[in-house]
Amino acid sequence: MMPVAGGNAAPFHIPARYMLTSILCLVGWAILLPWMLPKLVSAPLSYPVIAWVHLLTIGCIGSMILGASIQLVPVALQTPFPAPRVAEWSWVVWMLGIILFEIGFSREILPLLGPGATLLGTVLVGYAIAVTAMFIAAPHRDAVAWHLLAAAWLAIIGFVLGWLLALTNVNGVLGGRLLPILAAHIVCMIVGWIGMTLLGVGYKLIGMFTLAERHLDQQRALASGFFVTTGTLLILLAIVASWPRGWVTGGAVMITWGVIIAFIEVERMYRKRMRKAIDIHMPFAIASLVAMLIAVSAFVIVSTESTPLSQPLTITAVWIALIGCFLVAIQGFFHKISTFLIWLHTYAPFAGKQPVPQLDSMYDRRLAYAGLISWLFGTVTIAAALMEWLPLWWGWSIGIWLGTGLFVVNVVRIGRHWFAPMLSQPAGTRC
Numbered sequence: 001m002m003p004v005a006g007g008n009a010a011p012f013h014i015p016a017r018y019m020l021t022s023i024l025c026l027v028g029w030a031i032l033l034p035w036m037l038p039k040l041v042s043a044p045l046s047y048p049v050i051a052w053v054h055l056l057t058i059g060c061i062g063s064m065i066l067g068a069s070i071q072l073v074p075v076a077l078q079t080p081f082p083a084p085r086v087a088e089w090s091w092v093v094w095m096l097g098i099i100l101f102e103i104g105f106s107r108e109i110l111p112l113l114g115p116g117a118t119l120l121g122t123v124l125v126g127y128a129i130a131v132t133a134m135f136i137a138a139p140h141r142d143a144v145a146w147h148l149l150a151a152a153w154l155a156i157i158g159f160v161l162g163w164l165l166a167l168t169n170v171n172g173v174l175g176g177r178l179l180p181i182l183a184a185h186i187v188c189m190i191v192g193w194i195g196m197t198l199l200g201v202g203y204k205l206i207g208m209f210t211l212a213e214r215h216l217d218q219q220r221a222l223a224s225g226f227f228v229t230t231g232t233l234l235i236l237l238a239i240v241a242s243w244p245r246g247w248v249t250g251g252a253v254m255i256t257w258g259v260i261i262a263f264i265e266v267e268r269m270y271r272k273r274m275r276k277a278i279d280i281h282m283p284f285a286i287a288s289l290v291a292m293l294i295a296v297s298a299f300v301i302v303s304t305e306s307t308p309l310s311q312p313l314t315i316t317a318v319w320i321a322l323i324g325c326f327l328v329a330i331q332g333f334f335h336k337i338s339t340f341l342i343w344l345h346t347y348a349p350f351a352g353k354q355p356v357p358q359l360d361s362m363y364d365r366r367l368a369y370a371g372l373i374s375w376l377f378g379t380v381t382i383a384a385a386l387m388e389w390l391p392l393w394w395g396w397s398i399g400i401w402l403g404t405g406l407f408v409v410n411v412v413r414i415g416r417h418w419f420a421p422m423l424s425q426p427a428g429t430r431c
C-alpha cells in the first residue's frame, strides 16, 4: 500500500489539530441535534440554525478537509507541502474564525461576522494557493490532482459568496439578492468544495486501501470531475446572471451525470481490487456514494421548482449530502488514515525489531459497523421526518447520537496509541 504519509507530508501534529477540532465540532453539533431539528424546519434561516449548520460545515467537515488535505495532498501529488510553518499558524487563524463566526450568529453579535468570515477566508485562500503550488510542481497531474485543484478554487468562490452573506447580515449589501446568493453559496460549498474533494480523495484512498489504484480509468475519472465542476459553475453563472431556471436544472443534471460516472468507476475499482477482504472503509464508502446519488437526484427535482429554498426536499437533499454522504465518508476514511498515521508515529521505528500491534487491531471493527448502522438509521429517519413522511420527533436523533458515540470510542481507541508507553522508553526495553 502506498503510505498516507511520507517525506512530502507536513509534520503530523498540524493535520492532527484540524482533525481533533473536527471531531469536537461533530460532538457539539450532534449533542444539539434534538433541539435544533424543529428549528431547522420552522426557521431554517434563523441565526441559531445558521450557527449550528456551520458548526458542522466549517467546524467539522471544513476542518477535516483541511487537516486531511495537509496530510494527503503532498502524498497524492508527490510534492512536498510548500509552507509547513504557515500551515502551523493557519490552524490558529481557522479556530479564531470559527469562534468569531459561531459567536456572531449564535449570540447575534453581528459585527463579529465580518472578521470571523475574513479569518476563515484567509485560511481557505492559503489552502488554495498551497494546492495550486503543489499541482504546478507535481511530476504527474492525474485525475486526483485536477479534482483537488478544482475543489480548492470552488471553495474560494463559495467563500466569497459566504463572506457577502455575512456582510449583508450587518449592512444589507446584497439587498433583495440574499436568497439567490445563498443558493449559489450552498451549491458551491457542498458540491464544488466538499463533493469534488471527496471524489478526488476517494479515488486515491480507495485505490490505496484495496490495491486497485492502477484500475482507476483516468479518462473517466477526469470526465466525472469535469461534469461536476462544469455543472457547479453553470449553476453559479445562471444564479448570478439571473438566467432562466432551465440552466440551473441543466447544471444539476451535469452534476448528477458526473456522480453516476464516479459511482461506476468506484464500483469497477472494488470489483478489480487485489485485496479481496472487505476493508473497514468499504461499507462507509458505498453508503456515502449511494447517499450522494440520492442527494444529487433530489437536487435535479428541486432545481425545477419556482421557490426551491422553501421546499422540504431542499433541506432533505442538503441533509442527505452532509450527513448521509460526507459525514459517513469521513468516518470510514478516518478509521484508516488516523490508524496508519499514528501507527507510523508510534510503532514504525520498532517494526521488525519487536512485536507491534497490527493496524486493524487499533480500532474495534464491530463498533465501527454498529456506529454506521445507527448513523444511517438516524440519517434516514430524520430525512423522512424532514419530508413530512414521519413525525418530526426528537427521538430520531438517538441514531446520530449513538453513531457519534461509537465513532468517538474508536477515535479514542486509535488516539491512545499516540501516547503508547513504547514512546517514552529506550528502544531495547520495549515489549
Ligand code: HEM
Pocket: 044, 045, 046, 049, 050, 053, 054, 057, 058, 061, 062, 117, 120, 121, 124, 159, 161, 162, 163, 165, 166, 167, 169, 182, 185, 186, 189, 190, 194, 318
Ligand atoms: C467558509 C466560510 C463560510 C462563510 C463565511 C459562510 C457564510 C454563510 C452565511 C453568512 C450564511 C447565512 C446567510 C443568511 O443570512 O441567510 C450561510 C448559510 C449557509 N451556508 Fe455558509 N459559510 C461558509 C462555509 C460554508 C460551508 C463550507 C458550507 C457547506 C459545506 C456552507 C453551507 C451553508 C448552508 C447550508 C447555509 C444555509 C444555512 C441555513 O439555512 O440555516 N457554508 N453561510
